[in-house]
Amino acid sequence: MSELRTDFLVIGSGIAGLSYALKTAKHFPDKTVTVITKTHAEETNTKYAQGGVAGVWDETTDSFEKHIEDTLIAGDGLCNPNIVEIVVKEGPERIQELIDYGAIFDKDASGQYALGREGGHSAYRILHHKDVTGQELERALLAQVKATKNIEIKHHWFVVDLITQHHLGYLVTKSTPDIQCYGVYVLNTQTNEIEKILAKITVLASGGCGQVYRTTTNPTIATGDGVAMVYRAKGRIENMEFIQFHPTALYQPGVSPSFLITEAVRGDGGILRNKKGEAFMEQYDERKDLAPRDIVARAIDSEMKKDGTEHVYLDCTHMNMEKFKQHFPNIYEKCLSIGIDVARQWIPVAPAAHYSCGGIKTDEWGKTSIQHLFACGECASTGLHGANRLASNSLLEAMVFAHRSYLASVELIHQIEYNTNIPNWNAMGTTHPKEMILITQSRKELEQLMSDYVGIVRTDVRLQRAMKRLDLLFEETEQLYKTVTVSPQLCELRNLITVGYLIVKSAMFRKESRGLHYNTDHLQKSELLQNIIL
Structure with a gap:
C-alpha cells in the first residue's frame, strides 16, 4: 500500500477548494498542496451555479446593511x-x-457591471457571467491553480474515510475532546x-448532497461524502433538515440531474403560472415571483397538488428576447433543443433538490x-444561511470561508507533524461484489423514499416511515460494506444513506415549521430558536 504525504490536503475542486489551495500554495511556495477530485477537476457543484455571486458592489443603490438584512430575513x-x-x-x-x-x-453598455436581482434581495447586487x-469562476481558478507549481491535482481519487485516532485502536466518541484528523484513506479508481x-x-470542500433525492439540480458527484465522513469520524453536523429545493428546474421526466432555470429569470421579469395560466404567486406572498426560495417552492408544490399536475410554467414571452438571449443563452438554447421557444411558449418547471443549508x-x-x-463551501454549516439560503450567497460564502480557513491554517501549520503510525487499509475477508443490483436498487429506494417522505412538505408519519426504511437500508449496506471490496458506487450509497439519516433525524427533532423545513403537523414557529446538532 502506497503512502503519500502532503502539507495541505484539499478534498474537492470547486470554488472553495481551489480558492483555499491557491492561497496556501502561494503563501507557502516550499510546501505541498494536494487537491483530490473523484472525477475530473472541472466537474463540481460550482460549475453548475448559474445565477451569480451576491455582493455589495454599487453603494449608491445598495449597502452592507441591506444585504445583511436580506440574508437574515431569508434565514x-x-x-x-x-x-x-x-x-x-468581506465578500466584495x-x-x-x-x-x-x-x-x-x-x-452593461456603459462599462459598469450588469448587476442582477434574485428572490429575497432588496437591491441589484448579483454579479454574473451570462447564465453560466x-x-x-471554475475556469478562472483552475487556470491559476494549474500555473502554480506546488499544487498537484489527483483526478479519479475517491476518499473513503478520514483518518483519526479511531484507526489507531482508540475509542473515539462525540464526547472525545481532542479528535484529530491525520489524513485520509482514498481509493485510486484507476488502479482500484x-x-x-x-x-x-x-x-x-466536497460539495452538496442533492443526489439523495430523485430529482435534483446537483451533478452526480453530489453525494454528501464530506458530511458522511465527518459524522462517521464523530464530528459535529448541524441543521441538515434545511434542504433547499430550487423552485424552477426544467421539467423533463426521467432526466437527472435536472436542468436549472436560474432565479435570475424571475429577477428579470419571468412570471410563474399554473395549469390555468394564472399568475399565482400573489396569492402566497406580496413579493410575488421574487419571494425567497422556500416560499416559492412551497407555492409551486401547492399549485401542482391542487391541479394534479407535475409542473407549473414560467412565462417569459413578454420579456425582451434580445436581452434574454444575451443574459440567458444557455437556458435559451436548452429550451430550444427540446422544442420550447421561450419567446412564444411557457417553460415547464418544477422544484428540485438544490442546496444543503446545513x-x-x-x-x-x-x-x-x-x-x-477545516470545511468550507456547501458541505459546511458556517451559520450564514440559517433555515434558508438567500440566492447567490453560496459562492460568496465559499470564497470568504476558503480565505478564512487559509488564514487560520497559516497560524496552525507549523504546530503540526505527520502521524507516521497510521496502519494500512485492511481489506482482509472481502471479495468483489457479485451483484451490483444490490447497490443500484438500494440507491433507487433511497432516492424514492427521500423524495416521497422528506421533500418540500413533511409530516411526522412520513418522517417515521422514512426512518424505518433508512434503518433497513443502513443495515443491508453496512453488511455489504464489510464483505465486499470498496467501490465508488458502494461508498456513495453508504454516504447517501448517512446523509438521508441525518436529514430525517434533524427533521424529526425540529417540532416546528421554519424556513425550508415545513411540517404540516407543526405549522407554528417556536419562540426558542435552536440549531439541531447531531
Whole structure:
C-alpha cells in the first residue's frame, strides 16, 4: 500500500477548494498542496451555479446593511448575525480577487457591471457571467491553480474515510475532546487500490448532497461524502433538515440531474403560472415571483397538488428576447433543443433538490470540531444561511470561508507533524461484489423514499416511515460494506444513506415549521430558536 504525504490536503475542486489551495500554495511556495477530485477537476457543484455571486458592489443603490438584512430575513431567525456580517462585509474583496484571477463578469453598455436581482434581495447586487457564472469562476481558478507549481491535482481519487485516532485502536466518541484528523484513506479508481494520504491540514470542500433525492439540480458527484465522513469520524453536523429545493428546474421526466432555470429569470421579469395560466404567486406572498426560495417552492408544490399536475410554467414571452438571449443563452438554447421557444411558449418547471443549508459545523475560521480539519463551501454549516439560503450567497460564502480557513491554517501549520503510525487499509475477508443490483436498487429506494417522505412538505408519519426504511437500508449496506471490496458506487450509497439519516433525524427533532423545513403537523414557529446538532 502506497503512502503519500502532503502539507495541505484539499478534498474537492470547486470554488472553495481551489480558492483555499491557491492561497496556501502561494503563501507557502516550499510546501505541498494536494487537491483530490473523484472525477475530473472541472466537474463540481460550482460549475453548475448559474445565477451569480451576491455582493455589495454599487453603494449608491445598495449597502452592507441591506444585504445583511436580506440574508437574515431569508434565514428565518437561525442565521448567526456575526457570520452574516463577516461574509457580507468581506465578500466584495473576495469577488475582486476572482476578477484579478481573470474571472469575467457581464457589463452593461456603459462599462459598469450588469448587476442582477434574485428572490429575497432588496437591491441589484448579483454579479454574473451570462447564465453560466459558476463555470466561468471554475475556469478562472483552475487556470491559476494549474500555473502554480506546488499544487498537484489527483483526478479519479475517491476518499473513503478520514483518518483519526479511531484507526489507531482508540475509542473515539462525540464526547472525545481532542479528535484529530491525520489524513485520509482514498481509493485510486484507476488502479482500484486504496492509498493512504497523510496530511498536516485537511480541508473538506466536497460539495452538496442533492443526489439523495430523485430529482435534483446537483451533478452526480453530489453525494454528501464530506458530511458522511465527518459524522462517521464523530464530528459535529448541524441543521441538515434545511434542504433547499430550487423552485424552477426544467421539467423533463426521467432526466437527472435536472436542468436549472436560474432565479435570475424571475429577477428579470419571468412570471410563474399554473395549469390555468394564472399568475399565482400573489396569492402566497406580496413579493410575488421574487419571494425567497422556500416560499416559492412551497407555492409551486401547492399549485401542482391542487391541479394534479407535475409542473407549473414560467412565462417569459413578454420579456425582451434580445436581452434574454444575451443574459440567458444557455437556458435559451436548452429550451430550444427540446422544442420550447421561450419567446412564444411557457417553460415547464418544477422544484428540485438544490442546496444543503446545513452540514459540517464550523466556527468563524472554518474549523470543524475535529482538530486539523477545516470545511468550507456547501458541505459546511458556517451559520450564514440559517433555515434558508438567500440566492447567490453560496459562492460568496465559499470564497470568504476558503480565505478564512487559509488564514487560520497559516497560524496552525507549523504546530503540526505527520502521524507516521497510521496502519494500512485492511481489506482482509472481502471479495468483489457479485451483484451490483444490490447497490443500484438500494440507491433507487433511497432516492424514492427521500423524495416521497422528506421533500418540500413533511409530516411526522412520513418522517417515521422514512426512518424505518433508512434503518433497513443502513443495515443491508453496512453488511455489504464489510464483505465486499470498496467501490465508488458502494461508498456513495453508504454516504447517501448517512446523509438521508441525518436529514430525517434533524427533521424529526425540529417540532416546528421554519424556513425550508415545513411540517404540516407543526405549522407554528417556536419562540426558542435552536440549531439541531447531531
